[in-house]
Amino acid sequence: MSLLQTGIDALLALGLVWLAWRALACPDLFRGIVLFIAFGLLMALAWVRLEAPDVALAEAAIGAGLTGALLLAALARLNRIAPAGTRADTREAWRNAPALLLVLAGAGLGLAVLSLLPEPAGLQAQVAAELGRSGVSNPVTAVLLNFRGYDTLLEVLVLLLALLAAWSLEAEPPRREAAPGPVLDLLLRLLLPVLVLAAAYLLWAGAHAPGGAFQAGAVLGAAGVLALLAGWRLQPHLTGLPLRLAIVIGPGGFLLVAWALLLTGRPLLEYPPALAGALILLIETLATLSIAATLAVLFQGSRPAAEPPA
Amino acid sequence: MTGPDYLAALLLLAGALFFLAGTLGLLRFPDVYTRLHALTKADNVGLGLIVLGLSLQSGSWLVAGKLILIWLLVLLAGASVSHLIARGARLRGIPEWRR
Numbered sequence: 088m089s090l091l092q093t094g095i096d097a098l099l100a101l102g103l104v105w106l107a108w109r110a111l112a113c114p115d116l117f118r119g120i121v122l123f124i125a126f127g128l129l130m131a132l133a134w135v136r137l138e139a140p141d142v143a144l145a146e147a148a149i150g151a152g153l154t155g156a157l158l159l160a161a162l163a164r165l166n167r168i169a170p171a172g173t174r175a176d177t178r179e180a181w182r183n184a185p186a187l188l189l190v191l192a193g194a195g196l197g198l199a200v201l202s203l204l205p206e207p208a209g210l211q212a213q214v215a216a217e218l219g220r221s222g223v224s225n226p227v228t229a230v231l232l233n234f235r236g237y238d239t240l241l242e243v244l245v246l247l248l249a250l251l252a253a254w255s256l257e258a259e260p261p262r263r264e265a266a267p268g269p270v271l272d273l274l275l276r277l278l279l280p281v282l283v284l285a286a287a288y289l290l291w292a293g294a295h296a297p298g299g300a301f302q303a304g305a306v307l308g309a310a311g312v313l314a315l316l317a318g319w320r321l322q323p324h325l326t327g328l329p330l331r332l333a334i335v336i337g338p339g340g341f342l343l344v345a346w347a348l349l350l351t352g353r354p355l356l357e358y359p360p361a362l363a364g365a366l367i368l369l370i371e372t373l374a375t376l377s378i379a380a381t382l383a384v385l386f387q388g389s390r391p392a393a394e395p396p397a
Numbered sequence: 398m399t400g401p402d403y404l405a406a407l408l409l410l411a412g413a414l415f416f417l418a419g420t421l422g423l424l425r426f427p428d429v430y431t432r433l434h435a436l437t438k439a440d441n442v443g444l445g446l447i448v449l450g451l452s453l454q455s456g457s458w459l460v461a462g463k464l465i466l467i468w469l470l471v472l473l474a475g476a477s478v479s480h481l482i483a484r485g486a487r488l489r490g491i492p493e494w495r496r
Contacts, residue, residue: 268481268484270477270480270481270484271477271481273477274473274474274477277473278470278473278474281470
């Protein structure tokens with residue numbers, strides 16, 4: 088590795104630690120969120136440097152983009168419920184407990200890294216040997232959707248749980264927001280087809296290149312967030328059953344496939360090699376829809392109510 | 398290095414210069430409107446020069462087309478977002494800087 092690359096990597100690592108520290112330590116919540124988004128973007132660069140483009144894509148789209156949007160939405164809501172001056176400041180009282188937890192977790196991780204074998208055997212050889220029977224040629228997708236499909240199933244379910252938790256909170260009374268203006272509307276009209284195309288490409292590319300359901304779902308979900316920001320709302324007759332179907336179709340379809348495979352006498356989520364590619368594409372397509380719907384609805388916060396008459 | 402290489406290096410350097418100037422402006426200009434002005438120069442012209450330089454180096458029409466597409470998307474997003482930020486600042490009544 089050349090000196091230049093080492094220098095860039097060192098800058099990246101130092102920048103990450105510094106941004107993480109600033110995001111946690113700065114008293115202004117808005118500034119903290121902006122620093123967190125910057126941290127996510129640098130983290131995506133770090134994953135690129137570690138030659139993990141799949142993770143980099145997910146980190147940029149979900150870690151920096153959508154999580155940042157969710158945090159900003161939460162902050163706007165917090166400011167509406169309790170403006171900055173009126174909030175009881177729990178920061179001082181609670182600062183030490185998480186810090187202690189973080190130090191312990193950091194020490195544990197450090198120990199784990201130090202105890203790694205110098206040349207770990209890894210599982211690449213096993214994955215490469217079985218890749219032909221997995222139905223896809225991208226080893227990351229093969230691991231996530233086939234060899235360890237239940238991990239991804241649980242991830243999709245976690246997202247559903249998060250939405251259930253958000254929806255079980257008291258709904259906020261609907262507000263009339265300031266009109267977002269014609270520019271955002273025009274931007275959305277221009278970008279929407281591009282975002283849908285990019286999501287479809289990421290979904291399809293996942294079989295042989297970096298991409299997949301979470302990345303595609305995040306791009307589609309970002310389109311939803313943009314639409315919400317531009318003041319677009321679902322028609323009232325779509326916010327009931329159709330929206331709920333879109334949200335559960337991913338985990339539901341995944342579970343149905345798992346169940347059908349169990350019925351044929353196979354172990355959990357072991358696809359027959361001839362059908363593996365088609366089943367993975369089916370599961371990923373449904374998961375993309377659900378991930379996008381869930382992320383966009385989470386951005387809106389509480390359960391969508393029927394719009395008040397304008 | 399051949400002719401196109403020198404041209405690409407020149408374009409990349411010029412792009413980096415625009416980014417440097419834009420960053421300096423973002424840090425040093427007095428109010429939100431002037432900072433946006435500095436930032437859009439880096440986003441639009443700086444990125445355009447870097448995309449041109451990289452396209453020359455890529456040696457493939459496909460890659461060059463993708464790079465230019467990225468530039469166009471950033472142009473669209475950058476212009477819209479700076480408009481929205483400036484509009485939000487005006488709606489909040491943030492005054493323009495006067496000497």
